Each structure stands twice: as structure tokens, then as C-alpha cells.
Amino acid sequence: MDRAAVSGDGWIRQVSPLIGEEEARAVHRVVESGWITEGPESAAFVEELKEYVGARFAVLAPNGTLALALGLLALGVGPGDEVLVPDTTFVGSASAVALTGAKPVFVDVEPTTFQINMADAERRATSATKAVMPVHLYGTACDMTAVSAFADERGLRVIEDAAQGMGVRFRGQHVGTFGDVGCFSFFADKTITTGEGGFVTCRDESTYERLRLLRNQGRMNSGTFIHPSVGFNFRITDMQAAMGRVQLRRLSQIVERKQTLYAAYRDALSGIRGVRVLGAAEGANHVPFRCVALVDDAAPLMERLTSHQIESRTFFYPLHLQPAFASLRGPDTSDRDFPNAVAGYEGGICLPVHSGLTVDDVARIAGVIRDHQESPQGKGTL
Ligand SMILES: Cc1ncc(COP(=O)(O)O)c(C=O)c1O
Numbered sequence: 001m002d003r004a005a006v007s008g009d010g011w012i013r014q015v016s017p018l019i020g021e022e023e024a025r026a027v028h029r030v031v032e033s034g035w036i037t038e039g040p041e042s043a044a045f046v047e048e049l050k051e052y053v054g055a056r057f058a059v060l061a062p063n064g065t066l067a068l069a070l071g072l073l074a075l076g077v078g079p080g081d082e083v084l085v086p087d088t089t090f091v092g093s094a095s096a097v098a099l100t101g102a103k104p105v106f107v108d109v110e111p112t113t114f115q116i117n118m119a120d121a122e123r124r125a126t127s128a129t130k131a132v133m134p135v136h137l138y139g140t141a142c143d144m145t146a147v148s149a150f151a152d153e154r155g156l157r158v159i160e161d162a163a164q165g166m167g168v169r170f171r172g173q174h175v176g177t178f179g180d181v182g183c184f185s186f187f188a189d190k191t192i193t194t195g196e197g198g199f200v201t202c203r204d205e206s207t208y209e210r211l212r213l214l215r216n217q218g219r220m221n222s223g224t225f226i227h228p229s230v231g232f233n234f235r236i237t238d239m240q241a242a243m244g245r246v247q248l249r250r251l252s253q254i255v256e257r258k259q260t261l262y263a264a265y266r267d268a269l270s271g272i273r274g275v276r277v278l279g280a281a282e283g284a285n286h287v288p289f290r291c292v293a294l295v296d297d298a299a300p301l302m303e304r305l306t307s308h309q310i311e312s313r314t315f316f317y318p319l320h321l322q323p324a325f326a327s328l329r330g331p332d333t334s335d336r337d338f339p340n341a342v343a344g345y346e347g348g349i350c351l352p353v354h355s356g357l358t359v360d361d362v363a364r365i366a367g368v369i370r371d372h373q374e375s376p377q378g379k380g381t382l
Pocket of ligand 1: 063064065066089090092093135137161163164185186187197198
């Protein structure tokens with residue numbers, strides 16, 4: 001029962017996970033077993049994920065945002081600390097920092113890949129900086145050689161936001177395994193999904209112990225009411241884990257499908273004036289999260305796509321402009337300090353790349369884009 005991208009009402013949607021009978025059977029088996037909270041499926045899921053990404057230690061989390069918060073707390077990030085976060089990312093990267101009581105400090109991104117710009121990170125680091133959060137955005141990777149060198153030089157902790165990074169490698173190593181901790185999301189639009197879900201990896205045993213304590217009410221194992229420290233309930237359910245295990249087995253099929261669709265986009269959009277499709281960053285592979293393109297002015301093109309019942313999205317709204325973080329803006333904060341994040345928001349467009357989409361759907365989307373770009377409203381300076 002793989003769902004079609006085009007719903008009954010004719011719309012091409014942004015998100016349509018590849019889930020089917022096997023996931024349904026796996027969830028059903030858990031329900032029938034009577035053990036629905038974290039149990040054997042969760043334990044097996046963690047082991048399989050660890051093996052896939054090549055992590056030494058790991059725990060599950062309820063979602064990507066709480067995976068990041070858990071990772072930060074396990075690293076001892078808290079009030080008085082600053083964490084460097086790219087200006088172009090989902091708000092959850094920064095709200096996880098805020099949730100610990102620390103301050104997210106926004107850093108501009110690279111103009112062509114939209115990954116964190118390390119030269120700008122240098123400028124914004126202060127004596128209060130405790131950690132840097134590279135975010136592996138849009139299906140490719142940050143330059144982890146540069147991030148690690150920067151962090152080592154200053155004694156900073158590295159927390160990787162690999163929410164969108166399942167299957168993505170930098171110089172052959174899976175993202176989320178370079179830093180002190182790495183965090184993944186299994187939300188419905190991610191490469192593999194458990195509906196909601198997350199995963200935190202780490203390299204050393206003491207961080208692993210902190211992760212376990214913090215996620216399970218301040219104790220290492222359930223079944224006792226003696227809690228050595230304060231913690232939270234950041235557990236998941238065995239129903240989600242059972243679904244995740246099926247998804248992990250499908251991962252190569254999902255990746256292949258996304259890459260086929262992305263290649264179809266590349267072909268169909270090449271030669272259209274004013275459209276530049278982004279791809280893998282240097283040293284990294286590409287597991288397209290969306291088909292991400294730059295145009296001169298995204299807003300009218302998105303309107304045109306909507307009028308043809310095609311859902312598209314902007315790039316993430318720059319964090320320095322987010323109303324939620326207005327209190328962090330100083331009198332000198334200016335868009336001029338974040339030129340690439342602002343340009344990305346104005347000219348970036350995200351097109352669907354999910355398993356429910358067909359190559360014919362891609363041709364239909366590209367046809368609308370071509371018509372728009374070649375019309376008087378389309379601009380072509382790129
Ligand atoms: C880059 C990034 N970070 C963090 C998150 C948060 O993950 P979740 O939605 O599972 O909380 C997302 C999810 O969209 C994301 O794209």
C-alpha cells in the first residue's frame with residue numbers, strides 16, 4: 001500500500017513516506033505481544049542503527065528536537081553557555097539549545113551548500129562558547145574536517161544535527177558519528193520514519209551513561225524507584241521501534257528511489273533559465289531530503305506551483321529573524337551579517353522527493369517551473 005504522491009484531490013504533496021503492509025504487520029505483532037513500551041524491539045532497533053551508522057554508543061529519543069536537547073544536556077550544556085548554530089536550519093536545532101538554558105548564537109551558512117560557514121563561526125565564538133552544532137542540511141553534509149579542527153582548537157564540544165542525514169556520509173564516514181554526540185530524527189518526512197522518533201549517538205561511555213540517566217528519569221534501568229539524578233521521560237515505544245526496523249531494512253530502496261527522482265529533476269530542470277539545482281557538498285554523498293533549487297525570486301514561482309496543485313516549501317526562515325528568538329537580537333543585528341541565509345530564504349525552493357512521487361510527477365513539476373521561468377514573471381539572472 002505504498003501511497004501515491006498525488007492524493008485523491010490531485011495535489012502533489014511535500015511528504016509521503018514509503019510505509020506499507022510490512023510496517024503495519026510489525027506494529028501489529030508488538031500490539032499482540034502485549035509489550036508496547038520500550039522492550040525487545042527498541043533494543044534491537046538501537047543495535048541495528050548503531051551498526052548502520054557505525055556508532056559505538058547510542059540511545060533512542062522521542063523526536064529529533066529532544067534528541068538534540070538530550071545530547072546537549074548530556075554534554076553539560078546549560079545556562080551561561082553559548083552554542084553556535086547555523087542561521088539556516090529548522091527551528092528545532094536552536095530551540096533544543098534554548099531548552100537547556102543555553103543561548104544559541106547564529107552563524108551564517110555557505111553560499112552554495114547552505115551548511116554552516118566556519119569562517120563566520122570563528123567570528124562569533126566567544127569565551128562563553130561551549131559547543132558548535134553543525135547541521136547536515138538537505139541531504140548532504142557539513143565539512144566535518146573543518147568543524148572538528150575548529151572545535152579541537154578551542155576545546156568545544158560538537159553536537160551534530162543529523163536529523164535529515166540518514167544515509168549521508170562525509171569522506172566515507174556516516175554523519176552523526178564525528179562529534180561528541182550526533183542526533184537523528186525519524187519524523188514522517190525523514191529518510192526513514194517511525195512517525196515521531198529520534199536517535200542519539202556518542203563516542204564515550206560517560207556521555208552514554210548521562211544519556212541513559214537523563215532519558216529514563218535519572219536512573220540507568222527501569223524497574224526501580226531510586227533515582228540517582230534528575231531526568232526526564234525521553235523514551236519511545238516498541239511499536240515505533242518495530243516500524244523503524246522495517247524502515248531500516250528498506251533504507252537502500254528509499255535512497256535509490258530518492259536519487260532516481262533527484263536525477264530526473266536535474267535533467268528536467270537543466271537549461272531552464274534562472275534555476276540552479278543544489279546537490280552534494282564536496283566530500284559528501286547526497287540522499288536528497290528535498291530537491292533544493294535556487295531561483296531569483298522563489299515567492300511567485302511557489303504561487304505558480306500552488307496554482308497547479310504542487311506543494312513546495314521555502315528554505316528555512318533565518319533564525320536571526322525568527323520571532324521566537326527576537327530577544328537574542330542585539331541593536332546591531334542585521335541581515336547584512338547573514339547574507340547567505342537571507343539569500344537562501346529569498347531564492348531557495350524545496351520540491352518534493354519522496355517515494356510516492358513518480359518520474360512523470362517530476363516532469364509535470366518541471367514543466368510548470370519552465371513555463372513560469374520563461375514567462376515575463378520569471379527572472380533569469382542565475
Ligand atoms: C535540521 C533539523 N533539525 C532538527 C529537526 C527536529 O526533528 P523532529 O521534528 O523529529 O523534532 C528537524 C526536523 O524537521 C530538522 O530538519
